[in-house]
Amino acid sequence: MSFPIQLYVHVPFCEKKCHYCDFASWELPAVQQRRWTEIILKEIAVRAPLAQGRPVDTVFFGGGTPSLLATEFLERILAEIRSLYDLSRLREMSIECNPSSLKKEKLDLYHRLGFTRMSIGIQSFHADELIRLGRVHTPQAARLALETLAADGRFQFSGDLIFGVPGQTEKSFLASLEILIALGPDHVSFYGLTIEDGTEFARQQASGVLIMPEDGIYNVMYTAGVAMLRRHGYHRYEVSNFCKPGKPSLHNQGYWNGVEYLAFGPGAHSLYAGKRTVSPRSFEGYLDWGVGGFAPAACTEEILSADNLVSEAVLLGLRQSDGVHLGRLREMGFTLPEDVLGKWEKVGMLSRDGGAIRLIDEGWLFLDEIGSDLLARGKAAPVEVFR
Ligand code: SF4
The missing domain is CATH 1.10.10.920 (Arc Repressor Mutant, subunit A)
Known part of the structure; x- marks a missing residue:
């Protein structure tokens, strides 16, 4: 029996860079989507032999904001994956979405393409916190996106929140969590804010205008959040991830359990054959790497001892x-x-x-x-x- 593998597609486009974000994602004009698609299609094909015909268990489109990707490109990428990899035993296909880019017509498209699960970056239901985080959506847009998903009923869906945001209180965090729970997601993730080098928050902190909450508040917020989720029937299956019975993220569980995966796109991490590889991280660096034939030497490689x-x-x-x-x-x-x-x-x-x-x-x-x-x-x- 051959063990399944997982596939990850990194879509690096965002409407606007959030203040805390150090992911490989950029505000790029729509014209760049075509260039990126041409290269990632080639990468998906070049790497296909590494899967050795093994069945794919889960596919995850992350980012960035995959829901910004034009339909034409998403369709071509999925067609390439389906033609080159064995998806006959696929258990889950997820896509990350920003509330502002999630429209009813998109749900029909995603359903037709085989997606089963959506992960929605909510972060907060308070306008002031969203502005501080540099998010493009409003609390109303977040509500609407989740209401649309709940009414649609065809997908599992998850909402993400951030705690420890400057100016946030335990009360405001729990109020966001309560609103999220009331909107009925199968799954909730929440993460404590950390300041990463190179981000807008790091610049604000260095210039003294960003005042972070005291360390102790993180534990208070986390513990209170866990208790609220438990009261509403969500099981903590990972330190930051909670789900209704039988509704975990299978893709993320695979990561935590050492399942091998192939990842495509700028800065994407793969794990297979006892090594971890990371593709060139900058947008142009990734495209150049593809144009040059995806030389393995350009990737960072770590043999797992x-x-x-x-x-x-x-x-x-x-x-x-x-x-x-x-x-x-x-x-x-x-x-x-x-x-x-x-x-x-x-x-x-x-x-x-x-x-x-x-x-x-x-x-x-x-x-x-x-x-x-x-x-x-x-x-x-x-x-x-x-x-
Ligand atoms: S939407 Fe996500 S990936 Fe894009 S900038 Fe914001 S946090 Fe980063």
Whole structure:
């Protein structure tokens, strides 16, 4: 039996660059969509042999703002994927959308093309917060997009929020979350704002005009958000991702579980054959790379060592409510001594059952610390120390 793989298409176009965003995305004139499409079609074809005929489990169009992509180009890209990859066992096909670019006619198009799931970048339902974040949409547009999706009923859909926005309070964050929940998404993601180099927020911070909330407020907002989602029947299946029963993002779960994937577009990360590769990140750099024949030497490549694989298994496993399977670590030659696990169990942050360790309660707030501790004090030797 051949293991499935996943496909990711990075669509780098945005109406306007958000103040916090360091993704490979740009405000580009529509004419650039054609140039990008011609190259990505070639990349999809050039990389097809790497899939070795394996079935594709999920396809994800991310960005950027994929919903800005002209119909003609989206159709051509999907036709190329369908002709070169085995989609007969496809379980999910997602597209990220900005509320302002999601129209009723688009839903008919996406349904016809086979999309099953939409991820909508909401971020906040407060106009002042949206303006501060540099978003192009209004709270009304966000509501309308989600109401349209709910009434349509043909897609699973997810809404994203950001917390820790300058000027945001716990009350305003929870008010946004409450509005989102009332609009009935199958899935909710929320992320704490971080300031990334090269962004408008980094410039504002350097010049002293951006005052970030105190660190402690992040934990308060996160914990209150988790509690609200739980009350409304959303299960935390990953530290920042929540879903109604049976409605996780299968594509993202694949990433966290080490499923191999091929990714197309500028700055796209792929994982296959034990290595991670990253395509040239700038828009023109990516196009030039394609024109020159997609030379592998132009990509960043990281061969995943045994240590890398253990780190990923521990850190990505801890992020998920399913936790880290100790048997899998043992197969990788890595064991966690009893005293290391016991230390975190004793303080009520980690539990052990069914052969797995999982974060519990406050442990979710200490994911990085616990992960680092387990990796630093675990043993890369098959010592049998488990209950
Ligand atoms: S819409 Fe998304 S990808 Fe585009 S600039 Fe804003 S955060 Fe970045």
